[in-house]
Amino acid sequence: MNNQTIAIIGAGNLGLAIFKGLEKGGLLETNPVILTKRDLSSLEKISQRQVMITTDNVKAVQSADVVILAVQPKQLIGVLEEIKDHIDPKRHTLVSVITAVTIAQIEQVIGKDCAIVRAMPNTAIAALQSMTCIACNSLGQAKLGLVHSIFDCVGKTMEIHEELMQAATVVCASGIAFWMRFIRATTQGGVQLGFDAEDAQQIAVQTCLGAASLLADNGGHPEKEIDRVTTPQGCTISGLNEMEHHGLSSALIKGLVTSFERINAMKKD
Ligand SMILES: NC(=O)c1ccc[n+]([C@@H]2O[C@H](COP(=O)([O-])OP(=O)(O)OC[C@H]3O[C@@H](n4cnc5c(N)ncnc54)[C@H](OP(=O)(O)O)[C@@H]3O)[C@@H](O)[C@H]2O)c1
Numbered sequence: 595m596n597n598q599t600i601a602i603i604g605a606g607n608l609g610l611a612i613f614k615g616l617e618k619g620g621l622l623e624t625n626p627v628i629l630t631k632r633d634l635s636s637l638e639k640i641s642q643r644q645v646m647i648t649t650d651n652v653k654a655v656q657s658a659d660v661v662i663l664a665v666q667p668k669q670l671i672g673v674l675e676e677i678k679d680h681i682d683p684k685r686h687t688l689v690s691v692i693t694a695v696t697i698a699q700i701e702q703v704i705g706k707d708c709a710i711v712r713a714m715p716n717t718a719i720a721a722l723q724s725m726t727c728i729a730c731n732s733l734g735q736a737k738l739g740l741v742h743s744i745f746d747c748v749g750k751t752m753e754i755h756e757e758l759m760q761a762a763t764v765v766c767a768s769g770i771a772f773w774m775r776f777i778r779a780t781t782q783g784g785v786q787l788g789f790d791a792e793d794a795q796q797i798a799v800q801t802c803l804g805a806a807s808l809l810a811d812n813g814g815h816p817e818k819e820i821d822r823v824t825t826p827q828g829c830t831i832s833g834l835n836e837m838e839h840h841g842l843s844s845a846l847i848k849g850l851v852t853s854f855e856r857i858n859a860m861k862k863d
Pocket residue numbers: 603604605606607608609630631632633634651664665666667669672673691692693714715716717767
């Protein structure tokens with residue numbers, strides 16, 4: 595991807611994580627980026643040549659080819675109203691990372707046919723390890739290659755049906771918080787077993803990465819990997835079964851379902 599100007603409207607947590615990912619992934623070298631927000635003080639340290647920082651969303655859209663919408667859901671309508679007259683369907687691809695806002699709702703506000711892609715990345719984008727699910731409208735089909743090149747450079751990308759976007763939000767975006775809590779709990783356990791907190795966290799993080807890599811590398815099944823490390827009557831199976839007696843898998847699944855129900859309720863609010 596070359597010479598495509600990317601505007602990130604709403605350079606907050608996720609918008610900035612996307613920017614950092616694009617920078618680390620090398621996309622900034624050939625594609626200029628524009629970052630917008632109303633209060634620019636948090637962006638003062640950004641000084642790369644290829645980056646423009648502004649409060650002016652209209653100017654950003656006028657200069658951009660790809661417009662990534664990364665404001666909070668309640669801020670979206672105002673932003674769309676502000677930029678809609680400056681969206682050129684021949685030029686622009688709109689990419690929304692906003693939770694629980696459908697492509698149809700965006701189309702309704704902008705009032706014209708334009709390529710729209712919904713993307714659900716996670717904050718691991720800043721470490722080039724996002725899992726990003728994408729879905730698009732019919733005009734967006736032709737721009738999927740472009741959107742893939744953005745998100746492929748910051749992790750893995752999967753095309754899904756838009757109806758699965760709420761589920762993707764839970765598993766990809768909220769998933770970061772769930773895995774963090776697992777790592778935190780493992781660290782706490784490690785401290786109780788004698789490690790200092792820093793060492794315990796390093797061990798927990800690397801072991802988590804190792805477990806994920808085993809599956810990412812060979813596409814195997816988690817239970818097969820579990821079988822490899824559980825000796826009959828051994829310590830691993832004893833600990834694992836104790837966790838399951840306390841509802842480990844069940845708690846995780848119930849948590850995912852609760853997040854999913856909440857996100858669906860938000861959609862109706
Ligand atoms: N965090 C995640 O893991 C994650 C994952 C997937 C999707 N999302 C979605 O991504 C969106 C952003 O989430 P976030 O956590 O990054 O929120 P956030 O930190 O609040 O970022 C939103 C940013 O938008 C800016 N903003 C607000 N109104 C604006 C306007 N009119 N023009 C330009 N900028 C404006 C805000 O800065 P100012 O107040 O200075 O303008 C703020 O920095 C949400 O819709 C969320 O659902 C988040």
